[in-house]
Structures are given as structure tokens and as C-alpha cells.
Amino acid sequence: xxxxxxxxxxxxxxxxxxxxxxxxxxxxxxxxxxxxxxxxxxxxxxxxxxxxxxxxxxxxxxxxxxxxxxxxxxxxxxxxxxxxxxxxxxxxxxxxxxxxxxxxxxxxxxxxxxxxxxxxxxxxxxxxxxxxxxxxxxxxxxxxxxxxxxxxxxxxxxxxxxxxxxxxxxxxxxxxxxxxxxxxxxxxxxxxxxxxxxxxxxxxxxxxxxxxxxxxxxxxxxxxxxxxxxxxxxxxxxxxxxxxxxxxxxxxxxxxxxxxxxxxxxxxxxxxxxxxxxxxxxxxxxxxxxxxxxxx
Numbered sequence: 001x002x003x004x005x006x007x008x009x010x011x012x013x014x015x016x017x018x019x020x021x022x023x024x025x026x027x028x029x030x031x032x033x034x035x036x037x038x039x040x041x042x043x044x045x046x047x048x049x050x051x052x053x054x055x056x057x058x059x060x061x062x063x064x065x066x067x068x069x070x071x072x073x074x075x076x077x078x079x080x081x082x083x084x085x086x087x088x089x090x091x092x093x094x095x096x097x098x099x100x101x102x103x104x105x106x107x108x109x110x111x112x113x114x115x116x117x118x119x120x121x122x123x124x125x126x127x128x129x130x131x132x133x134x135x136x137x138x139x140x141x142x143x144x145x146x147x148x149x150x151x152x153x154x155x156x157x158x159x160x161x162x163x164x165x166x167x168x169x170x171x172x173x174x175x176x177x178x179x180x181x182x183x184x185x186x187x188x189x190x191x192x193x194x195x196x197x198x199x200x201x202x203x204x205x206x207x208x209x210x211x212x213x214x215x216x217x218x219x220x221x222x223x224x225x226x227x228x229x230x231x232x233x234x235x236x237x238x239x240x241x242x243x244x245x246x247x248x249x250x251x252x253x254x255x256x257x258x259x260x261x262x263x264x265x266x267x268x269x270x271x272x273x274x275x276x277x278x279x280x281x282x283x284x285x286x287x288x289x290x291x292x293x294x295x296x
Contacts (some may be wrong), residue, residue: 025059025119027261028162030154032136032143032197034178038167039203042071042250043230044135045163045241048099050251050258056130058099061122063151064110064137066092066103071135074102076243085117093124097245100129113150115137119158131262140177144184147194155185155194161263164196166223172207172215178218186219199257200227210284228253254279 029047033040048060062071075094077102084090088107093100102122106115123129134154136143143152155164164185168178182197189196200223202208213224230250 022074023042023159024123025132025158025160026057026128026130027160028119028132028134028154028158029261030134030136030138030162030164031201032155032164032166032181034140034166034168034181035174036139038169039201039230040167040204041241042236042246043135043165043167043201043254045074045096045248046230046246047254047258048096048133049246050136050254051131051133051262052098053245053251054067054258054262056262057128059123059129060096060099060101060134061134061152061154062101062103062137063135065118066105069103069137070241071101071103073240073242081105084115086115087152089115089117089123091117096243098123102126113142116150116153119154119156125185140181141184144181144188147185147188152194153203157192157195161261163199164195164197165199165201165257166197167201167203168220170202170209170212172212175212175216175220178220182217182219190251197223198260199223201230201257203230204232205229206231212223228257230254 016140031040031047044060044131048058052058060071060074062069062074064070066072079093079094081090081092084106087263090105090192092103092105095101096101104111104116104122106112108115117169118215123132134151136151136154138151142149143155146152147155155162166178168174178200185194185196188194200220206229208224208227216224230253233247235247235249263276
């Protein structure tokens with residue numbers, strides 16, 4: 001039974017569990033594409049860059065198979081790995097400027113949803129961040145159908161706050177897909193299993209096409225007034241996300257969204273405790289490279 005006296009299935013209980021003990025992840029921002037190719041990876045990279053520039057320690061989570069990931073070139077060099085929670089799995093950590101980039105790897109031919117560890121496991125032992133940005137690279141329809149599986153676990157409410165963002169194509173099929181995703185997530189949201197999306201982000205245009213906005217369903221319509229628009233960037237369109245910082249034209253429109261989620265920009269360097277965390281992680285990284293155990 002839940003707190004409203006409703007019977008809760010085992011599956012629904014599983015959805016609620018993953019993020020209960022993950023305070024070190026800070027504020028969690030899952031980025032979900034309403035349809036394939038909407039630009040979720042670009043938005044995740046731009047959010048992570050903008051957050052670290054404003055002085056926040058950031059974890060950027062890549063849930064895709066490394067061979068197919070849009071974040072495959074997001075770091076200049078591959079960092080160390082530590083064993084994953086399942087046989088044949090490992091966690092790879094690299095630096096994207098000041099942000100820690102985490103990726104799950106497997107010795108199998110492909111990375112499946114079952115290979116993705118629960119959210120707290122993505123952060124190295126003893127490390128903490130102000131914000132965790134998650135590129136939910138799995139099929140959005142599958143995530144919304146069963147958030148308990150794989151990458152969907154990042155949508156569960158967490159003490160620091162979970163603020164999902166849906167990236168939408170500025171087209172009629174795009175808003176139809178977004179409405180479908182929001183409807184499915186609404187079902188889980190009513191049960192307290194997931195946090196509902198707080199914003200829509202559209203990549204490639206500066207405003208909604210009139211016909212598209214007029215045709216949107218009720219759930220999308222409710223979020224249209226606060227939509228964030230990221231303009232087309234020819235460099236990213238050709239090269240994708242690289243280790244270089246995302247252009248200001250993509251980061252600047254996200255400032256208001258970050259103010260809403262993280263609070264006003266402190267306008268200074270990363271806090272001393274977070275800087276110290278990174279120094280400690282450098283030591284752990286050296287130990288991982290040397291095959292030595294790291295303290296928890």
C-alpha cells in the first residue's frame with residue numbers, strides 16, 4: 001500500500017527504490033528525448049557545461065552503449081575504470097573539463113538495460129557533486145512504459161531534487177511523441193514513482209512553428225509557455241558533441257532553466273569542498289589505474 005492507501009504492485013515498488021539513498025548525486029537532471037534524434041545528447045552536454053561554468057561540481061552520465069553514444073567523444077581521453085556491480089561490467093570515468101563523465105561498459109557484444117547499474121553506483125566512492133546530468137539514451141517509449149528498467153531509474157524522485165527535461169522535435173510528429181511520453185510518465189508520477197518533466201527543450205529553432213504549437217496535446221500545451229529553444233549550430237550538426245565546450249549560443253538559453261533548478265548562479269569558483277572532492281578523486285583515479293582498491 002502507498003501513502004494514499006492504494007495497492008502498489010512489486011513492479012511499482014521497484015520503480016521507487018533506486019534513488020532513495022543517493023544524496024551525493026546532488027540535483028538530478030535526466031534529459032529524455034521524446035523521439036530519436038531530438039537532440040537530447042546536445043542538451044545534456046550543454047547543461048553539464050553551463051553548470052560547471054557557473055561553479056558547480058557536475059557528474060555527466062552516459063547511459064548509451066559506448067559504440068553508439070553521442071557522448072563517445074565528449075572527453076579528450078578515456079579515464080580509469082572500476083568493476084561494475086555485475087560480472088563482466090565496469091564503470092569508466094573521464095573528465096570533460098571540470099565535469100566527471102561516467103559510462104557503463106560491458107564485455108558482452110552490446111550494453112543492455114540490465115547492464116546499467118542503479119544510479120548511486122555511477123558516482124565513485126566518496127565523491128559528491130552539486131548536479132548530475134543524465135543523457136537517457138534508451139528508447140523513450142520503453143523508459144516511459146517501465147521506468148524501473150535500466151536508464152529509467154534516473155527518473156525516480158531523489159532527496160536533492162529530480163528535474164526531468166524532455167527534448168522535442170519542432171514538428172507535428174514531435175509533439176505527438178512528446179504527448180505520448182508525458183501521458184505515460186503521468187501514470188507513474190501519480191504513484192510517486194517518477195518525477196514529472198519540468199520543461200521542454202527544442203533544438204534547432206528559436207520558436208514554435210504556429211501549426212505545431214496549435215496542434216499540441218494538453219500535456220505539451222501546459223509546458224509550451226516555458227519551452228527553452230536552442231538555436232541550430234552548424235558545427236555541432238557536423239561534428240556532434242566533442243571534448244570542446246559547447247558554444248555559448250547553446251548554453252546561454254539554458255541559464256534560466258539552471259537558475260530554476262540549481263538556484264541563482266554563485267558567480268564564483270567551485271566551492272572548496274567540491275574542489276577537495278576532485279583532488280581526492282585524482283588520487284582514487286591513480287589507484288584505479290594501478291589496480292589498487294579504493295576506500296569507500
